[in-house]
Amino acid sequence: MTEHRLKGGLLLCLSFFTVSLQAYESTLQLHSGWQYRWGDSSFDAQGRPEWALQDNAYGAWHPIDFPSNPPGRDGQTNIWFRTVLPNGNWQDPVIYIYSVDLIVQAYLDGRKIYQYGNFDHNGQGRFEGWPWHMIQLPADFAGKFLYFRVFSDYSDIGLWGEVKLMERLDLIKLILEHSVEQIVVSGFSLLIAGLAFVFALLQAERRSFYYLALFALASALMVFGQSQVRLWLFNAPLFWDHLAATGYFLLPVAMALLFGEWCAGIKYQRLIGALWRFHLVYVVGANILPLVGYSAISRMYFVFDGLFAISLSLLFAVAFSRFRHANNEQKVIIVTFAFFGLLLLLDMAVAHSILPWRRIPLAWGLLSFSLALIAISLHHFVQTQTELKRLNATLEQKVKDRTRELELLATRDPLTNIMNRRAFYQKGEPIFRAALRYKRNLSVIVLDIDHFKRFNDTYGHTVGDQVLVMVADCLRKSCRDSDFAARFGGEEFVLLLEEADSHSALKFAERLREAIAELSLPGIEQTITASLGISCLSPETQSLEKLITKADRALYEAKHNGRNRCCYI
Numbered sequence: 001m002t003e004h005r006l007k008g009g010l011l012l013c014l015s016f017f018t019v020s021l022q023a024y025e026s027t028l029q030l031h032s033g034w035q036y037r038w039g040d041s042s043f044d045a046q047g048r049p050e051w052a053l054q055d056n057a058y059g060a061w062h063p064i065d066f067p068s069n070p071p072g073r074d075g076q077t078n079i080w081f082r083t084v085l086p087n088g089n090w091q092d093p094v095i096y097i098y099s100v101d102l103i104v105q106a107y108l109d110g111r112k113i114y115q116y117g118n119f120d121h122n123g124q125g126r127f128e129g130w131p132w133h134m135i136q137l138p139a140d141f142a143g144k145f146l147y148f149r150v151f152s153d154y155s156d157i158g159l160w161g162e163v164k165l166m167e168r169l170d171l172i173k174l175i176l177e178h179s180v181e182q183i184v185v186s187g188f189s190l191l192i193a194g195l196a197f198v199f200a201l202l203q204a205e206r207r208s209f210y211y212l213a214l215f216a217l218a219s220a221l222m223v224f225g226q227s228q229v230r231l232w233l234f235n236a237p238l239f240w241d242h243l244a245a246t247g248y249f250l251l252p253v254a255m256a257l258l259f260g261e262w263c264a265g266i267k268y269q270r271l272i273g274a275l276w277r278f279h280l281v282y283v284v285g286a287n288i289l290p291l292v293g294y295s296a297i298s299r300m301y302f303v304f305d306g307l308f309a310i311s312l313s314l315l316f317a318v319a320f321s322r323f324r325h326a327n328n329e330q331k332v333i334i335v336t337f338a339f340f341g342l343l344l345l346l347d348m349a350v351a352h353s354i355l356p357w358r359r360i361p362l363a364w365g366l367l368s369f370s371l372a373l374i375a376i377s378l379h380h381f382v383q384t385q386t387e388l389k390r391l392n393a394t395l396e397q398k399v400k401d402r403t404r405e406l407e408l409l410a411t412r413d414p415l416t417n418i419m420n421r422r423a424f425y426q427k428g429e430p431i432f433r434a435a436l437r438y439k440r441n442l443s444v445i446v447l448d449i450d451h452f453k454r455f456n457d458t459y460g461h462t463v464g465d466q467v468l469v470m471v472a473d474c475l476r477k478s479c480r481d482s483d484f485a486a487r488f489g490g491e492e493f494v495l496l497l498e499e500a501d502s503h504s505a506l507k508f509a510e511r512l513r514e515a516i517a518e519l520s521l522p523g524i525e526q527t528i529t530a531s532l533g534i535s536c537l538s539p540e541t542q543s544l545e546k547l548i549t550k551a552d553r554a555l556y557e558a559k560h561n562g563r564n565r566c567c568y569i
């Protein structure tokens, strides 16, 4: 069973390979041996065109290399072409035509075998888009004349691009091959458009990202709208041609906008501004006029290409006049733009038969331009983000510093730089509550400098201030980590001693008193002493305030008993 399957598979592969190999060998270019005849044929009673019946006047047909734009058009809109189909070993033969200007019928032996577009009784019709054509041939085609009846009121008339006799399977492969690069490039452009749009919404350098999104979107529309695979997605050539034309006509708008943005500082900004506005009006007009039946999108190309060629040349001139002074980014843009622009000009030259028909790799030019733009945009994005981060960090630091300053202002005594009354209560309240709850020791010392008024009166306020600062420093140095001191106002200080019972609080107060008594100021004779009142937490002391009041009473005792002493209640 497995062996059978294997054999079957191998055979299938082999036959596919041989069919494609054989078909590939037998693909024939129908690029020579044609004849043409201006005007339109009359039709017999059975509806057969008389020009497609072989026995009619041979002398009326003129030889031409390729069935396109023969001489002597003279405003005519109808033409016939014919060629003799060759012999060959075919399995499923078809004629592939890249495109026709504009609508077409194909006849073999007077039998109509293909039609694209609608011919009225005058042999005229409307533009229906530029699809690729696949004309199925009957088995007995060899050696017979194949006729094409063509109508065009466009600048070109006839078949355009490739005309080939080939196997249907090969044609499918050919269309896929032709479309791969367009699918990849248009997909990529669409991705760029989406990303650029998101970046535009997110960050500061909005405008260049919007323009980049517009350029990438226009490119995607143009490339996919022109791809051959488009008809398999949605078989409406006119719709795709409108889309492709809109994308194509939008290119100079987006290019000029981007150019103006990225090459800021370049002269001629007004010219660039005028260019994009002008082309934008053209895009709108080119879409509206065919809709109201005034013209066809096919006619819009001719004028557009002329204008685009001028705009491109102007942009080239502007770019290169400033090339030497441009920075590296601008140079990359200019070079990739030049490459893309050159391909665009070549494509136009081919489209208008100035150059012989060939495929121009427009997609690659477009890709390189898009890649350069996205790389530079991302570079700018990263730069802006880094700058923003740096600014944020500086700002955050400034806010922190300022908050800290404000905090200090709100909690510190500006003269002595120790806590003020407010901060003392803020810090002391939770400690007091915890001590009360868990029955821990807690003591408060209220300290007042003796006869402080005399310092002010005798030596002036500056000396009074110096005494206050010295005493505060002494308190700070004497305190343990868990203790803290605050200036409550004037020459009065309060200390909170955690885990200190009356005994150790008294001992500490005594040490403090002695340390203060040793302070001196050069040239000041008055000794610096302080009186201290001490109170300890007991179950009946219900608030920190009350504990301080108690210590205040003790201080009063100390003052009353002669100052420079400690009293405990």
Ligand SMILES: Nc1nc2c(ncn2[C@@H]2O[C@H](COP(=O)(O)OP(=O)(O)OP(=O)(O)O)[C@@H](O)[C@H]2O)c(=O)[nH]1
Pocket: 415, 448, 449, 450, 451, 452, 453, 454, 456, 460, 461, 462, 463, 464, 465, 468, 489, 490, 491, 559
């Ligand atoms: N230099 C200076 N003096 C202040 C400051 N705050 C209050 N004083 C002064 O401190 C003095 C306090 O004096 P009193 O309350 O009479 O008490 P005292 O002179 O210390 O006397 P006793 O407390 O009874 O020993 C007043 O003259 C206030 O003007 C200050 O920040 N700087």
